[in-house]
Amino acid sequence: MSAAPVILIVEDDEGHAILVRDVLETAGLNNNIRHFRDGQAVLDFLFGDGSKPVNHQGRTYVVLLDIRLPKVDGIEVLRRIKSDGEFRKLPVIMLTTTDDAREVDRCHQLGCSVYIQKPVDYEKFTEAVRRLGLFIMLLLIPPLDGP
Amino acid sequence: MPPWAGLPLQATLPILDLGTLANPEQASPLDAESLGRLPAAVRKSEEGGRLQLAAIIESSDDAIISKTLDGIITSWNPGAERMFGYLAQEMIGKPMLILFPHDRVNEEQEILTRIRRGERMEHFETARVKKDGRRIDVSVTISPIKDSHGRIVGASKIARDISEQKRSEQQLLDTVREMRDIRAALDEHSIVAITDAAGRITYVNDKFCSISKYSREELLGKDHRIINSKHHSKEFFRNLWGTIGMGGVWHGEIKNRAKDGSYYWVATTIFPRLNPAGAPVQYISIRTDITQRKADEAELQRFAADLAEKNKELETIVYTVSHDLRSPLVNVQGFGKQLNRACAKIQAAVAAGHDGQVPAVDLKAPVEVAIPQALRFINAGVNKMEMLLNGLLRYSRLGRIAFTIQPLDMNELISEIIAAMRFQIDDAKAEVHVAPLPPCLGDRAQTSQAFANLLDNAIKYRDAARALRIKVGGNVTGGMAVYTVSDNGIGIAPSHQEKAFEIFHRLNPDTGNGEGLGLTIAQRVLEREGGKIWIESQEGVGSTFFVALPAGAAPV
Numbered sequence: 001m002s003a004a005p006v007i008l009i010v011e012d013d014e015g016h017a018i019l020v021r022d023v024l025e026t027a028g029l030n031n032n033i034r035h036f037r038d039g040q041a042v043l044d045f046l047f048g049d050g051s052k053p054v055n056h057q058g059r060t061y062v063v064l065l066d067i068r069l070p071k072v073d074g075i076e077v078l079r080r081i082k083s084d085g086e087f088r089k090l091p092v093i094m095l096t097t098t099d100d101a102r103e104v105d106r107c108h109q110l111g112c113s114v115y116i117q118k119p120v121d122y123e124k125f126t127e128a129v130r131r132l133g134l135f136i137m138l139l140l141i142p143p144l145d146g147p
Numbered sequence: 148m149p150p151w152a153g154l155p156l157q158a159t160l161p162i163l164d165l166g167t168l169a170n171p172e173q174a175s176p177l178d179a180e181s182l183g184r185l186p187a188a189v190r191k192s193e194e195g196g197r198l199q200l201a202a203i204i205e206s207s208d209d210a211i212i213s214k215t216l217d218g219i220i221t222s223w224n225p226g227a228e229r230m231f232g233y234l235a236q237e238m239i240g241k242p243m244l245i246l247f248p249h250d251r252v253n254e255e256q257e258i259l260t261r262i263r264r265g266e267r268m269e270h271f272e273t274a275r276v277k278k279d280g281r282r283i284d285v286s287v288t289i290s291p292i293k294d295s296h297g298r299i300v301g302a303s304k305i306a307r308d309i310s311e312q313k314r315s316e317q318q319l320l321d322t323v324r325e326m327r328d329i330r331a332a333l334d335e336h337s338i339v340a341i342t343d344a345a346g347r348i349t350y351v352n353d354k355f356c357s358i359s360k361y362s363r364e365e366l367l368g369k370d371h372r373i374i375n376s377k378h379h380s381k382e383f384f385r386n387l388w389g390t391i392g393m394g395g396v397w398h399g400e401i402k403n404r405a406k407d408g409s410y411y412w413v414a415t416t417i418f419p420r421l422n423p424a425g426a427p428v429q430y431i432s433i434r435t436d437i438t439q440r441k442a443d444e445a446e447l448q449r450f451a452a453d454l455a456e457k458n459k460e461l462e463t464i465v466y467t468v469s470h471d472l473r474s475p476l477v478n479v480q481g482f483g484k485q486l487n488r489a490c491a492k493i494q495a496a497v498a499a500g501h502d503g504q505v506p507a508v509d510l511k512a513p514v515e516v517a518i519p520q521a522l523r524f525i526n527a528g529v530n531k532m533e534m535l536l537n538g539l540l541r542y543s544r545l546g547r548i549a550f551t552i553q554p555l556d557m558n559e560l561i562s563e564i565i566a567a568m569r570f571q572i573d574d575a576k577a578e579v580h581v582a583p584l585p586p587c588l589g590d591r592a593q594t595s596q597a598f599a600n601l602l603d604n605a606i607k608y609r610d611a612a613r614a615l616r617i618k619v620g621g622n623v624t625g626g627m628a629v630y631t632v633s634d635n636g637i638g639i640a641p642s643h644q645e646k647a648f649e650i651f652h653r654l655n656p657d658t659g660n661g662e663g664l665g666l667t668i669a670q671r672v673l674e675r676e677g678g679k680i681w682i683e684s685q686e687g688v689g690s691t692f693f694v695a696l697p698a699g700a701a702p703v
Contacts, residue, residue: 015478015524022485040643068470070653071643097473100466120473122480 005060005141006032010042010077011095012069016118020064020095023126027133031062039072043080046087056086060141064132065112067096067103075106082111089142093132210285210306213292216263218243218255221301230285230308232278243304246275248282262291262302272309284313338413338434344427346370358413358436360406376410378402391419391430400437412441456674460546463650464539471535471651475528482521482528489513489521538651538664545671550590552676554699557584557630560591561619564599568606575606577615584621587628588699589676597669597680598632601692604665605634610687627678628698635689644682 007024011017017035024033036042042063048054063081067074074094081087091113096103099117107115116132119125204211210227214220220243223235231238231246238245244255251273261268268289275285285306292301333339334352341350351366359366359374366373379401390397397417404410413434419427496509561581565572572579579602587594602617609615613635621630639647646652648670651663666680673680677697684690 013474013478015482015528016474018520018524019477019481040640068474068652071640071646073646076642096470097477098466098470100469118473118477120476120480122477122484125477125481126484 003060004029004031005062005136005139006034007062007064007136008034008036008042008045009064010036010039010069010074011064011066012037013066016066019125020129023129024133024136027130029133029137031136038070039074039077040070042077043072046081047084056144058143060143061090062136062139062141063090063092064095065092067094067098067107075103075110078107078110078112086144089144091136091139091141093136095129095132208307210304210308212243212304212306213301214243214304215301216259216299218259227306230277230283230306231275248274248276258289258302262289263299265291265299267291275306283308284310333433336435338436340366340371340432340434342370342430342432344429346430349429355434358405358411359403360409365406374403374405376402376404378410387417391417391427394419394421394425394427400441401434402441411436411438413437457546460543464543467535467539467650472532475531475535478524478528479532482524485517485521486525489517492517534662535651538662542650542664542668542671545668545675548593550593550675552588552590555587555589555591555594557586557621557628560595561598564595564602568599568602571603571606575609575615577606577609577617579617580619582618582620584619584630585623585628586699587630587678587696589678589696590672593672594676594696597672597694598630600665600669601632601694604692605632605636605690608690609634609636610689623698626698627695630694630696631691632694633689633691638686638688638690639682639684640686641684644684647682648680 007029009017009020011020014037021033021035024031034045036045042065046054046056063077065074065077069077074096078092078094081090081092088111092111094107094112094115095118096116097118097120104115114132114135116128119128204224204226207224207226208229210230211222211224212220212227213222220238220241223233223238227238228234233245244252247255254273258268268287271287271289273285273287274282276282286309287304287306289302289304291299292303294300334354337352338354338358339350339352340348340355342348347368347370348366351363356363356366361373387397387399396419397415399415400412401415402410402412414437415432415434417430417432420429420431422428490513492513493510496505499509500506558581561584565579565581605617606615616635618633619630620633621628623629648666650667652667653663670680673694673696678695680695681693682690683693
């Protein structure tokens with residue numbers, strides 16, 4: 001079995017990122033977690049920013065993706081990941097505040113794995129993210145091939 | 148032998164001038180006996196002539212009748228039998244009056260009187276009654292019959308049934324009357340003009356004159372270019388002439404220009420009248436004034452556009468509330484809970500402490516890390532919500548502000564903005580260059596806000612690596628004044644450019660303290676002014692914002 005996937009949290013709100021990380025850690029996940037504050041940053045991480053070659057060989061990632069992000073929004077990030085031959089293997093979990101039906105529909109069309117609305121209520125928020133953490137622990141994710 | 152064969156032919160054929168045989172009593176009956184007394188050759192030719200005449204009379208469709216001066220019928224041909232329905236044996240010896248309708252019995256006396264005077268009545272139109280009682284219209288020629296001494300002894304009468312002709316005439320009259328009424332109705336309702344094949348006006352009705360404000364004299368002989376509004380393309384009229392020139396009917400809506408320069412719209416049908424070869428000889432155009440409808444349509448379009456804009460605004464607000472406003476709430480709730488937890492920890496530590504002595508180590512984590520972090524996020528969340536609410540209000544109020552569109556001197560407007568921003572500009576050590584700017588039409592305050600925002604952005608997103616240079620320029624193209632605000636700042640990557648105008652979207656949340664509303668509002672303002680805004684930018688090189696507004700004359 002491969003190593004636990006690295007969780008890529010793409011979230012412009014630092015508070016949300018901290019809360020999600022807290023809940024995941026409390027739920028017992030000990031995965032590595034990386035936080036990206038806009039869509040461009042995570043795209044640069046995955047595809048490289050052109051300055052140096054990137055190599056993800058053997059790695060596994062789970063992406064927790066917000067929709068409304070500076071520079072490049074979550075929909076575009078999702079589209080880029082799912083239209084890439086390698087990265088399309090990655091589970092992408094939309095974790096966002098809006099429950100706008102059109103957004104949900106668009107994300108599923110583009111191939112997101114799961115769409116979760118961040119509950120405003122803290123208890124519900126904690127519960128949702130905790131379950132999400134447990135769910136992530138169950139995921140079997142194929143490791144990425146090299147470049 | 149026909150029943151009338153023994154009758155004197157000359158009596159029925161006064162026009163043949165057979166005067167000597169005129170008197171039926173005296174004339175020798177053309178029977179075999181009298182024919183026998185004539186020399187053979189004469190007899191033969193006499194007999195031939197008589198038989199020929201007899202054949203003519205027998206086959207004539209006209210009624211050929213003779214009568215005495217007392218009005219007693221003496222001969223009656225088959226034409227008369229067919230026309231009146233009486234056989235010859237029924238009528239010979241009877242008074243002619245039988246044929247007269249009640250209201251015309253006086254005619255007979257008159258006729259006989261005139262005949263006695265030797266007068267001839269040609270194509271006298273009257274009415275007679277058939278045996279079955281039906282009345283027919285007849286044209287009658289009546290001539291006196293004279294004997295060999297020139298005495299008038301009777302009358303011949305050739306009658307033609309003109310009932311059919313009368314009916315046709317009546318129908319024609321009815322048709323003419325109907326056409327006249329239809330035309331009157333058309334003139335009452337429509338604007339009508341007729342032109343010749345070359346398009347020269349040969350007829351206009353009153354409505355045409357009244358809507359075009361030209362007199363009939365001014366219009367006749369001219370073509371329709373006299374009322375051309377120049378609204379339609381050459382192609383439009385080529386199509387029109389192409390259709391009617393080929394004999395087709397053209398329908399369409401045309402904007403025309405009246406003599407006083409005012410415009411009017413007409414729904415038009417042009418109907419070509421064709422010669423037998425199919426080539427147009429006249430064009431009849433029928434128009435209806437639809438100026439009001441056109442104005443209503445334009446008004447409706449404005450309402451629809453307005454409504455669409457309001458809808459878009461509403462959608463933006465709903466989306467923003469569903470996402471942007473919820474986001475800080477998650478933090479307020481979440482870090483509120485963290486505060487609770489920190490409190491619980493402190494309380495537990497305090498409760499566990501002996502004699503009020505609480506170990507510092509138990510308080511360190513909550514007091515130094517958890518509580519300040521929680522408070523920081525709660526405060527930030529509340530501030531963000533306040534900012535979003537203010538922004539939303541500003542954005543939605545923009546739709547209700549009345550714009551006063553007026554000519555703007557942009558040189559003056561931009562220098563006022565620069566004067567107001569002097570401190571910021573100097574603080575950023577920025578150099579601002581303004582080229583001469585063309586005037587435009589817009590709301591002064593709102594346009595000024597939009598440009599101030601562009602300059603503010605240029606300063607905010609400058610590149611720390613080089614001195615900021617801002618250039619403002621403008622020119623007029625296609626009726627629009629297009630202004631540019633260029634900088635050499637950090638620029639925006641092409642993939643991020645369309646996001647730049649999205650509400651509450653911030654390309655660089657770490658830079659400055661904007662609310663992500665400036666460009667959104669600038670875009671709305673410019674759209675409401677009939678203009679637009681777009682961007683050209685290169686990351687690391689700089690941005691140029693383009694603002695197009697309706698060009699206008701410089702204000703006085």
